[in-house]
Amino acid sequence: MFDVLVCGAGPAGSALAWRLARAGLHVAIADAGRPPRRKPCGESLNPGAAAAVIRLAGAKPDSRSDGSDGRSPADQRLGAFLREQTQPLEGWVLHSGGVALEARYPNGWSGWACRREVLDEWLLQGALAAGAELLADCRILSVREHADGCEAAAVREGVQAKLLAKYVAGADGLRSAVARSAGLQAAPGPLRKLALTARISGLHGLNVLVELHLERGSVIGIAPLQGGAANATLALSSAEAARIAPSLRRRPEALLRSLLQSPKLGERAADAMLESEVLACGPFDFPVRQAHSGRVLLVGDAAGYYDPLTGQGIYRALRGAELAAQRLLLAAVEGPPALQGYSEQLRKEFAAGSMLQRWIEYGAARPALFRTALRGLKLTGSAQRLAALVGDCRVRTI
Ligand SMILES: Cc1cc2nc3c(=O)[nH]c(=O)nc-3n(C[C@H](O)[C@H](O)[C@H](O)COP(=O)(O)OP(=O)(O)OC[C@H]3O[C@@H](n4cnc5c(N)ncnc54)[C@H](O)[C@@H]3O)c2cc1C
Structure with a gap:
C-alpha cells in the first residue's frame, strides 16, 4: 500500500510527490499518459510560480547566474535548467483598442517562460529522484474510501488494476476523475471559452x-x-x-x-x-464544492479552475502542492483529521486572485469599460500594484 497515491503528473502532482517523497513517504504518481506531453498552456510562469519552483528545488533565488563557486547541487541543477530552458519575464503589456498598459513586476520579482513539456519533465524527474514511483499509462477511473485507506480503480497499460493507498491526491487536471468520483465537483460554471x-x-x-x-x-x-x-x-x-x-x-x-x-x-x-x-x-470553468473529503484531497486545476487569462494556473498548482504536502505529512502522523480545513485554506490562499480573475473577465467582456479601467490604472500609476497581484508576488521563501 502506498502512503499517498498522486493522480496526475502535471506541475501540481509532480511538485506534491516531490515534497512527500523527499520527506520519506512511499509515493506513487499515476498518470493517464506517458509523460512528458504537450499541454495547452501559455507557458509563462508568473513570479509566484517561479518562486515556488525555487522553493521546491531547495535552491537560492539567484540560481540563474552560472557561477559554480561552491554552489549547492540544488542550485546547480536549477541554474542549469533556468539558463538552458527558460526565458526571464519582467512583466506584461496589455493592448486594447489603442490603449496600452505596461506593468513590470515589483523589485526583485520575475517570472519565466518555459515549454510545458520541459517544465513538466523537470518537475517529474525531481519527484522521481526524491523517491516517488511513476505509474505511466495508468488512468485513474474512480476512488473509493474505506476506514484505513483508499482503493483506486485504474486502467494500467490497457489492463484493469486496483491501487491501494492510505491517501489519494487528485492532481488530474480540469476534468478530474478523482474530484468526480469523490463527489467534490460542483456544476460547471457559465464561461464556455x-x-x-x-x-x-x-x-x-x-x-x-x-x-x-x-x-x-x-x-x-x-x-x-x-x-x-x-x-x-x-x-x-x-x-x-x-x-x-x-x-x-x-x-x-x-x-x-x-x-x-x-x-x-x-x-x-x-x-x-x-x-x-x-x-x-476548453471550456475551463470547472469549480469544486470543496477540495477534500476524508482521505482524498485535490490540488492544481483539479481543485477548481476558472480562466487562463491571468496566467496564474501554474502558481496555483505549485502553491497548492505546498499546502497539500503540509496536510498530508501531518495526516501521515495524525490521521485523516489533519486534512480538515484544507479546502478553506486553499480558498483563502487564492481568494484575491480568484476575485481579480472575475473582475478582469467581467471587464474584458465590456471593451469600453475595460479601456477606461486601463487608462485609470495608468493615470494613478497602479500598474505595478496590479502586476504584483496578478504575478502572485507574495510568498518568496519559506
Ligand atoms: C489555454 C491555456 C493557457 C494557459 N496559460 C497559462 C500560463 O501562461 N501560465 C500559467 O501559470 N497557467 C496557464 N494555464 C493554466 C495551466 O496550464 C494549468 O493551471 C496547469 O497546467 C495546472 O497544472 P495541474 O498539474 O493541476 O494539471 P495538468 O497540467 O493538467 O496535469 C494533469 C495531469 O493529470 C493527468 N491525468 C488526467 N486525468 C487523469 C486520470 N484520470 N488518471 C491519471 N492521470 C490523469 C494528465 O495526463 C496530466 O499529466 C493555461 C491554461 C490554458 C487552458
Missing part, C-alpha cells in the same frame, strides 16, 4: 514582457520562449467561440489569421510560422 495554442517562430519585436492583445472579446497572449520562438495562445470568449466554432476545425489558419489581423501584431507577425501543432482546449 475556447483556446488555441501553438509555438511560432518569426514573430518580431519579442522582449521580456508577456503580451496580451484584447480584441473583440478574444485575447491573444504572446510569451517569448528560449531560442527566439514564442508561445501564441488565442483565447476566445464564450460568444466569440460560438460564433467562429465552425472554422475552428482549421486551427492553424484560425490562429495565424488572428495574429495577422491584430492591429498591434499584424506587421510583426508577417513572417510568423507555426513551429508546433495547434492545440485546442
Whole structure:
C-alpha cells in the first residue's frame, strides 16, 4: 500500500510527490499518459510560480547566474535548467483598442517562460529522484474510501488494476476523475471559452514582457520562449467561440489569421510560422464544492479552475502542492483529521486572485469599460500594484 497515491503528473502532482517523497513517504504518481506531453498552456510562469519552483528545488533565488563557486547541487541543477530552458519575464503589456498598459513586476520579482513539456519533465524527474514511483499509462477511473485507506480503480497499460493507498491526491487536471468520483465537483460554471495554442517562430519585436492583445472579446497572449520562438495562445470568449466554432476545425489558419489581423501584431507577425501543432482546449470553468473529503484531497486545476487569462494556473498548482504536502505529512502522523480545513485554506490562499480573475473577465467582456479601467490604472500609476497581484508576488521563501 502506498502512503499517498498522486493522480496526475502535471506541475501540481509532480511538485506534491516531490515534497512527500523527499520527506520519506512511499509515493506513487499515476498518470493517464506517458509523460512528458504537450499541454495547452501559455507557458509563462508568473513570479509566484517561479518562486515556488525555487522553493521546491531547495535552491537560492539567484540560481540563474552560472557561477559554480561552491554552489549547492540544488542550485546547480536549477541554474542549469533556468539558463538552458527558460526565458526571464519582467512583466506584461496589455493592448486594447489603442490603449496600452505596461506593468513590470515589483523589485526583485520575475517570472519565466518555459515549454510545458520541459517544465513538466523537470518537475517529474525531481519527484522521481526524491523517491516517488511513476505509474505511466495508468488512468485513474474512480476512488473509493474505506476506514484505513483508499482503493483506486485504474486502467494500467490497457489492463484493469486496483491501487491501494492510505491517501489519494487528485492532481488530474480540469476534468478530474478523482474530484468526480469523490463527489467534490460542483456544476460547471457559465464561461464556455475556447483556446488555441501553438509555438511560432518569426514573430518580431519579442522582449521580456508577456503580451496580451484584447480584441473583440478574444485575447491573444504572446510569451517569448528560449531560442527566439514564442508561445501564441488565442483565447476566445464564450460568444466569440460560438460564433467562429465552425472554422475552428482549421486551427492553424484560425490562429495565424488572428495574429495577422491584430492591429498591434499584424506587421510583426508577417513572417510568423507555426513551429508546433495547434492545440485546442476548453471550456475551463470547472469549480469544486470543496477540495477534500476524508482521505482524498485535490490540488492544481483539479481543485477548481476558472480562466487562463491571468496566467496564474501554474502558481496555483505549485502553491497548492505546498499546502497539500503540509496536510498530508501531518495526516501521515495524525490521521485523516489533519486534512480538515484544507479546502478553506486553499480558498483563502487564492481568494484575491480568484476575485481579480472575475473582475478582469467581467471587464474584458465590456471593451469600453475595460479601456477606461486601463487608462485609470495608468493615470494613478497602479500598474505595478496590479502586476504584483496578478504575478502572485507574495510568498518568496519559506
Ligand atoms: C489555454 C491555456 C493557457 C494557459 N496559460 C497559462 C500560463 O501562461 N501560465 C500559467 O501559470 N497557467 C496557464 N494555464 C493554466 C495551466 O496550464 C494549468 O493551471 C496547469 O497546467 C495546472 O497544472 P495541474 O498539474 O493541476 O494539471 P495538468 O497540467 O493538467 O496535469 C494533469 C495531469 O493529470 C493527468 N491525468 C488526467 N486525468 C487523469 C486520470 N484520470 N488518471 C491519471 N492521470 C490523469 C494528465 O495526463 C496530466 O499529466 C493555461 C491554461 C490554458 C487552458
